[in-house]
Amino acid sequence: MSAVSRRSLNSTAAAIASCGQAVEASLQRTDVAITMGGEPTFVPLRPEGAEWGTAALGPTKLDYARRLAHRLIARTYPGAVLLETSGKHFPGEPLPRWTLLLQRRADGKPIWENPARMRSSLEPGSHKLSQARAVIKHLAGSLNLPPACIRPLALGKKPAGYVLPIDHEDETWRSDDWSLDFDGPIPLFEGDSCAGLRLPLGELGKERLRRALTVEIREGCVAIFIPPLLTDAYLELLTKIEAALAARELTEVILAGYAPPSDPAMPTIGFASDPGVLEINLAPCATWADYDRQLHDLYAAAKATGLTARKLQFNGRETGTGGGAHVVFGGPDGLYSPFFAFPHLLPSVIRYFQHHPALSFAFTGLYMGPSSQAPRIDESTYEALYELEIACAGAESMGYPPNLPQFDLLFRDLLMDRSGNTHRAEISVDKLHNPFAPNGRLGLVEFRSFESHPDASTMSLIGLLLRAIMARLVGDPFKTPFVRWSGQLHDRFLLPSFIWEDLQAVVADLNAHAIPFDVEWLRAFWKWRFPKIGSFDLSYQDEDGKPQAASVTFRQALEAWPLLGESPNAGTVSRTVDSSMDRIEVAVSDPALIEKGLLLANGYPCEFLSAGDTTAAGIRFRAFHLYPSLHPHVPVHAPLILEWVDRATFTVIAAARWHVWDADDKSYKKRPTSEKAAAKRFASRWEDWPHTVGETRWIREIDFPPEGKHTLDLRRYPAQSRG
Numbered sequence: 001m002s003a004v005s006r007r008s009l010n011s012t013a014a015a016i017a018s019c020g021q022a023v024e025a026s027l028q029r030t031d032v033a034i035t036m037g038g039e040p041t042f043v044p045l046r047p048e049g050a051e052w053g054t055a056a057l058g059p060t061k062l063d064y065a066r067r068l069a070h071r072l073i074a075r076t077y078p079g080a081v082l083l084e085t086s087g088k089h090f091p092g093e094p095l096p097r098w099t100l101l102l103q104r105r106a107d108g109k110p111i112w113e114n115p116a117r118m119r120s121s122l123e124p125g126s127h128k129l130s131q132a133r134a135v136i137k138h139l140a141g142s143l144n145l146p147p148a149c150i151r152p153l154a155l156g157k158k159p160a161g162y163v164l165p166i167d168h169e170d171e172t173w174r175s176d177d178w179s180l181d182f183d184g185p186i187p188l189f190e191g192d193s194c195a196g197l198r199l200p201l202g203e204l205g206k207e208r209l210r211r212a213l214t215v216e217i218r219e220g221c222v223a224i225f226i227p228p229l230l231t232d233a234y235l236e237l238l239t240k241i242e243a244a245l246a247a248r249e250l251t252e253v254i255l256a257g258y259a260p261p262s263d264p265a266m267p268t269i270g271f272a273s274d275p276g277v278l279e280i281n282l283a284p285c286a287t288w289a290d291y292d293r294q295l296h297d298l299y300a301a302a303k304a305t306g307l308t309a310r311k312l313q314f315n316g317r318e319t320g321t322g323g324g325a326h327v328v329f330g331g332p333d334g335l336y337s338p339f340f341a342f343p344h345l346l347p348s349v350i351r352y353f354q355h356h357p358a359l360s361f362a363f364t365g366l367y368m369g370p371s372s373q374a375p376r377i378d379e380s381t382y383e384a385l386y387e388l389e390i391a392c393a394g395a396e397s398m399g400y401p402p403n404l405p406q407f408d409l410l411f412r413d414l415l416m417d418r419s420g421n422t423h424r425a426e427i428s429v430d431k432l433h434n435p436f437a438p439n440g441r442l443g444l445v446e447f448r449s450f451e452s453h454p455d456a457s458t459m460s461l462i463g464l465l466l467r468a469i470m471a472r473l474v475g476d477p478f479k480t481p482f483v484r485w486s487g488q489l490h491d492r493f494l495l496p497s498f499i500w501e502d503l504q505a506v507v508a509d510l511n512a513h514a515i516p517f518d519v520e521w522l523r524a525f526w527k528w529r530f531p532k533i534g535s536f537d538l539s540y541q542d543e544d545g546k547p548q549a550a551s552v553t554f555r556q557a558l559e560a561w562p563l564l565g566e567s568p569n570a571g572t573v574s575r576t577v578d579s580s581m582d583r584i585e586v587a588v589s590d591p592a593l594i595e596k597g598l599l600l601a602n603g604y605p606c607e608f609l610s611a612g613d614t615t616a617a618g619i620r621f622r623a624f625h626l627y628p629s630l631h632p633h634v635p636v637h638a639p640l641i642l643e644w645v646d647r648a649t650f651t652v653i654a655a656a657r658w659h660v661w662d663a664d665d666k667s668y669k670k671r672p673t674s675e676k677a678a679a680k681r682f683a684s685r686w687e688d689w690p691h692t693v694g695e696t697r698w699i700r701e702i703d704f705p706p707e708g709k710h711t712l713d714l715r716r717y718p719a720q721s722r723g
Helices: 003-029 061-075 129-142 231-247 288-305 345-355 384-396 404-412 456-475 488-493 496-512 519-529 675-684
Strands: 035-038 041-044 081-086 098-103 151-155 158-165 167-169 172-174 212-218 221-226 254-257 268-274 277-281 327-330 445-447 532-541 547-556 567-569 572-574 581-588 597-601 609-611 614-622 640-646 652-658 686-688 711-713
Touching: 003 288, 003 456, 003 519, 035 288, 035 456, 041 061, 061 081, 061 098, 061 268, 061 277, 061 288, 129 158, 129 212, 129 221, 129 231, 167 231, 221 231, 288 456, 327 456, 345 384, 345 456, 384 404, 456 496, 456 519, 488 496, 496 519, 496 581, 496 609, 496 614, 532 640, 532 652, 597 614
Parallel strands: 081 254, 221 254, 614 711
Antiparallel strands: 035 327, 041 277, 081 098, 098 268, 151 158, 158 212, 167 172, 212 221, 268 277, 327 445, 532 547, 547 581, 567 572, 581 614, 597 640, 609 614, 640 652, 652 686
């Protein structure tokens, strides 16, 4: 890197940091504490197997999670502890998915001294059941509990570990004698989960203590299950456990069980098994600078572990992981959420995002639109905007402190997808004050249309943009009525140029509110999100007869995959979408070029409209056969024949073909192994096509429907000869 480039990067970094300080200053002036977090997702450099495609669980994901957590402990959080616990549990799944929790103390004091004592891989261990018995005996002694309270566990006739009933009251540990209810070893229920989750608690007498610690052998390692405890007791117990392990010189031990209730004094990072990815739940951050630091630490540890936040498609396109990154805002405590302290904030956020579709589409993944994980408010149901106008007015007139159950009911039944799923929403209030979810009353609002980006700095910059919007809306509520975008929503805002125009409008608004965000900071992201696929270099004569150079640039655009009807799938039904559609954008560098020529896509003319300083059009087409799909009678339009026709002579003066794979229709057996290899595949999809240059074209006059004034949808017209 040259010295000039280095100075430019340093200057930009300083400007971004200054913007972050301005955002925090704005929040301080309004006396609001807003925390932020997120859920970046990662995959191996070469993801293989269902666990890195569609499945939540698999043979290597837990190993990656453990190694990543240990890398973070070694590099960034010395003294942290790692607890394995139950995560999400969905219908059709026999057990909850696993989650690892990296817990540390906010005051910097260590919770756990020696990380080598915690399990760090999936390599089979060599611990014996006798070592498990020695650990629990030592632990009972250090807690001043009678050794007789330790009871053996059995699965059938096979010894399975040991159990010690424990609880903590008035700074004292107590136990119970379960031998009064069981003559011999305590029988465990069949299953794969920890012994602490398979205890026959229902067979105990009513007066018996039902909270218990278990020690067993799992994966060849001593595994200790911790029962539900409050934070102080939990931390004390961990100290006693580590001492017991040290006395036996044990390493690679599994700590599992229940985490204490959420506590700002113990920031926690979660590692969750999610379909196709490893999901990381960041600890809440009080400032953007903290968020930025945590992201960079995480990405560095992930890289050292062999993980990345990008996927390379077979045809060379680089994307995010496909899992949600989601950016989350809340308060230092659920009841002190800024969305409760400022009842106008959530209505302002809803209106602002509805006014700026770029915030919905620019940063999300490939799977977007009404059927996705994060549909826009006006993509869910026809009457949503009308009803939300009433809901927003109700929230703003509620006063302070608001009636929280009523505040929840104002939005929970509107911010959802078409099926009524309150989690699947661009702006999700599922964790705001939802009484029907175990973690629903956290005072959080989740912005779900944000995908993980391969670069930590870019991911952090996007978080800064969102936090800047929060600061702007707290200080100056946004009350402009909703826009009825109708067909323009996808017709315009799935095209890169219109997205850029809208991002410019957002940034201009932030600048008007004393937040110095520069839209050019997002330029590199925009180019990555909408990669250039090819171009025509042209020239024309102006009114004075002087030659002028101009270009026609083609970029990847976005496509909202439509939801199909429910399909039987192993006794259940699955959400099926038609992913066979694709869209590209064509933009001219000089609007005067449109007066001299026109673009044909498979023989049909495109319609160019202005987008700020750009004149652009969209082309929508079927990229490949898919069954089932919407409109199965429509043929595949790829490769696209793109021809620039001179209006004076109706002759083709430049032409190219755009392929779904490459010009030779290669069948790739594996994904590209590097960004360089991916870029080569992507570039091979653009094929210069001199074979039709000089030919005459008859231009068909077609009508663009109200829903598609900017985009030529080739499905609507009969196929023509494509050269």
